[in-house]
Amino acid sequence: MNNNRNSKIETLKRRGRRKHLMNELSYMTLPENAFLDIEENQLFCQKVFTFLQSREEKVQIHGNHYREHIEKSEQVLKEMVKKVKITPTQGRLLFFRDHEIEALLVNVGGSV
Structure with a gap:
Protein backbone atom coordinates (compact mmCIF):
# COMPACT_ATOMS: atom_id res chain seq x y z
CA MET A 1 0.00 0.00 0.00
CA ASN A 2 2.85 2.38 0.84
CA ASN A 3 4.46 1.58 -2.55
CA ASN A 4 1.25 2.55 -4.34
CA ARG A 5 1.10 5.84 -2.44
CA ASN A 6 4.75 6.63 -3.27
CA SER A 7 4.08 5.83 -6.92
CA LYS A 8 1.12 8.23 -6.98
CA ILE A 9 3.20 10.94 -5.32
CA GLU A 10 5.99 10.51 -7.88
CA THR A 11 3.44 10.63 -10.72
CA LEU A 12 2.01 13.88 -9.34
CA LYS A 13 5.50 15.36 -9.02
CA ARG A 14 6.27 14.34 -12.61
CA ARG A 15 3.08 16.00 -13.83
CA GLY A 16 4.10 19.15 -11.97
CA ARG A 17 7.55 19.13 -13.60
CA ARG A 18 5.94 18.59 -17.00
CA LYS A 19 3.57 21.51 -16.42
CA HIS A 20 6.56 23.66 -15.45
CA LEU A 21 8.34 22.63 -18.68
CA MET A 22 5.27 23.56 -20.70
CA ASN A 23 5.23 26.98 -18.99
CA GLU A 24 8.91 27.45 -19.91
CA LEU A 25 8.05 26.65 -23.53
CA SER A 26 4.92 28.80 -23.68
CA TYR A 27 6.44 30.79 -26.56
CA MET A 28 6.15 27.68 -28.77
CA THR A 29 3.03 26.24 -30.37
CA LEU A 30 3.06 22.61 -29.24
CA PRO A 31 0.79 19.74 -30.31
CA GLU A 32 -2.07 18.93 -27.93
CA ASN A 33 -0.59 15.68 -26.61
CA ALA A 34 3.06 16.71 -26.53
CA PHE A 35 4.05 14.21 -23.82
CA LEU A 36 4.14 10.44 -23.98
CA ASP A 37 2.82 8.42 -21.07
CA ILE A 38 5.54 8.10 -18.45
CA GLU A 39 6.25 4.44 -19.26
CA GLU A 40 6.18 5.10 -23.02
CA ASN A 41 8.52 8.06 -22.52
CA GLN A 42 11.03 5.86 -20.71
CA LEU A 43 10.90 3.16 -23.43
CA PHE A 44 11.22 5.76 -26.19
CA LYS A 85 15.35 14.93 -48.05
CA ILE A 86 11.82 15.15 -46.60
CA THR A 87 11.14 17.34 -43.57
CA PRO A 88 8.70 15.79 -41.12
CA THR A 89 5.93 17.95 -39.64
CA GLN A 90 6.64 16.80 -36.07
CA GLY A 91 9.50 15.33 -34.10
CA ARG A 92 10.54 14.51 -30.54
CA LEU A 93 12.86 16.90 -28.75
CA LEU A 94 14.61 15.46 -25.70
CA PHE A 95 14.74 17.67 -22.62
CA PHE A 96 17.23 16.58 -19.98
CA ARG A 97 15.78 17.60 -16.63
CA ASP A 98 17.07 17.07 -13.09
CA HIS A 99 14.84 14.08 -12.47
CA GLU A 100 14.21 12.59 -15.92
CA ILE A 101 14.38 13.01 -19.67
CA GLU A 102 11.25 14.15 -21.46
CA ALA A 103 10.66 13.35 -25.12
CA LEU A 104 8.42 16.29 -26.06
CA LEU A 105 6.57 16.28 -29.37
CA VAL A 106 7.23 19.53 -31.26
CA ASN A 107 6.15 20.94 -34.60
CA VAL A 108 8.91 21.14 -37.21
CA GLY A 109 9.46 23.15 -40.36
CA GLY A 110 8.00 26.59 -40.03
CA SER A 111 4.99 25.69 -37.90
CA VAL A 112 6.88 26.21 -34.64
Whole structure:
Protein backbone atom coordinates (compact mmCIF):
# COMPACT_ATOMS: atom_id res chain seq x y z
CA MET A 1 0.00 0.00 0.00
CA ASN A 2 2.85 2.38 0.84
CA ASN A 3 4.46 1.58 -2.55
CA ASN A 4 1.25 2.55 -4.34
CA ARG A 5 1.10 5.84 -2.44
CA ASN A 6 4.75 6.63 -3.27
CA SER A 7 4.08 5.83 -6.92
CA LYS A 8 1.12 8.23 -6.98
CA ILE A 9 3.20 10.94 -5.32
CA GLU A 10 5.99 10.51 -7.88
CA THR A 11 3.44 10.63 -10.72
CA LEU A 12 2.01 13.88 -9.34
CA LYS A 13 5.50 15.36 -9.02
CA ARG A 14 6.27 14.34 -12.61
CA ARG A 15 3.08 16.00 -13.83
CA GLY A 16 4.10 19.15 -11.97
CA ARG A 17 7.55 19.13 -13.60
CA ARG A 18 5.94 18.59 -17.00
CA LYS A 19 3.57 21.51 -16.42
CA HIS A 20 6.56 23.66 -15.45
CA LEU A 21 8.34 22.63 -18.68
CA MET A 22 5.27 23.56 -20.70
CA ASN A 23 5.23 26.98 -18.99
CA GLU A 24 8.91 27.45 -19.91
CA LEU A 25 8.05 26.65 -23.53
CA SER A 26 4.92 28.80 -23.68
CA TYR A 27 6.44 30.79 -26.56
CA MET A 28 6.15 27.68 -28.77
CA THR A 29 3.03 26.24 -30.37
CA LEU A 30 3.06 22.61 -29.24
CA PRO A 31 0.79 19.74 -30.31
CA GLU A 32 -2.07 18.93 -27.93
CA ASN A 33 -0.59 15.68 -26.61
CA ALA A 34 3.06 16.71 -26.53
CA PHE A 35 4.05 14.21 -23.82
CA LEU A 36 4.14 10.44 -23.98
CA ASP A 37 2.82 8.42 -21.07
CA ILE A 38 5.54 8.10 -18.45
CA GLU A 39 6.25 4.44 -19.26
CA GLU A 40 6.18 5.10 -23.02
CA ASN A 41 8.52 8.06 -22.52
CA GLN A 42 11.03 5.86 -20.71
CA LEU A 43 10.90 3.16 -23.43
CA PHE A 44 11.22 5.76 -26.19
CA CYS A 45 14.29 7.34 -24.55
CA GLN A 46 15.86 3.90 -24.02
CA LYS A 47 15.37 3.10 -27.72
CA VAL A 48 16.91 6.44 -28.73
CA PHE A 49 19.99 5.90 -26.56
CA THR A 50 20.35 2.29 -27.71
CA PHE A 51 20.24 3.51 -31.31
CA LEU A 52 22.80 6.23 -30.60
CA GLN A 53 25.13 3.74 -28.90
CA SER A 54 24.92 1.44 -31.93
CA ARG A 55 26.01 4.15 -34.38
CA GLU A 56 29.56 3.91 -35.59
CA GLU A 57 29.91 7.58 -36.51
CA LYS A 58 29.42 9.48 -33.26
CA VAL A 59 29.75 13.25 -32.93
CA GLN A 60 30.89 14.85 -29.69
CA ILE A 61 30.32 18.54 -29.17
CA HIS A 62 32.76 20.29 -26.87
CA GLY A 63 33.08 23.94 -26.07
CA ASN A 64 34.75 26.08 -23.43
CA HIS A 65 31.41 27.34 -22.06
CA TYR A 66 27.68 26.80 -22.55
CA ARG A 67 27.37 29.40 -25.34
CA GLU A 68 30.02 27.59 -27.34
CA HIS A 69 28.19 24.28 -26.73
CA ILE A 70 25.03 25.85 -28.13
CA GLU A 71 26.81 27.33 -31.16
CA LYS A 72 28.49 24.01 -31.98
CA SER A 73 25.21 22.14 -31.50
CA GLU A 74 23.46 24.52 -33.89
CA GLN A 75 26.23 24.03 -36.45
CA VAL A 76 25.94 20.23 -36.28
CA LEU A 77 22.14 20.41 -36.54
CA LYS A 78 22.33 22.69 -39.58
CA GLU A 79 24.69 20.25 -41.29
CA MET A 80 22.35 17.35 -40.49
CA VAL A 81 19.29 19.24 -41.79
CA LYS A 82 21.02 19.74 -45.15
CA LYS A 83 21.06 15.93 -45.54
CA VAL A 84 17.32 15.50 -44.87
CA LYS A 85 15.35 14.93 -48.05
CA ILE A 86 11.82 15.15 -46.60
CA THR A 87 11.14 17.34 -43.57
CA PRO A 88 8.70 15.79 -41.12
CA THR A 89 5.93 17.95 -39.64
CA GLN A 90 6.64 16.80 -36.07
CA GLY A 91 9.50 15.33 -34.10
CA ARG A 92 10.54 14.51 -30.54
CA LEU A 93 12.86 16.90 -28.75
CA LEU A 94 14.61 15.46 -25.70
CA PHE A 95 14.74 17.67 -22.62
CA PHE A 96 17.23 16.58 -19.98
CA ARG A 97 15.78 17.60 -16.63
CA ASP A 98 17.07 17.07 -13.09
CA HIS A 99 14.84 14.08 -12.47
CA GLU A 100 14.21 12.59 -15.92
CA ILE A 101 14.38 13.01 -19.67
CA GLU A 102 11.25 14.15 -21.46
CA ALA A 103 10.66 13.35 -25.12
CA LEU A 104 8.42 16.29 -26.06
CA LEU A 105 6.57 16.28 -29.37
CA VAL A 106 7.23 19.53 -31.26
CA ASN A 107 6.15 20.94 -34.60
CA VAL A 108 8.91 21.14 -37.21
CA GLY A 109 9.46 23.15 -40.36
CA GLY A 110 8.00 26.59 -40.03
CA SER A 111 4.99 25.69 -37.90
CA VAL A 112 6.88 26.21 -34.64
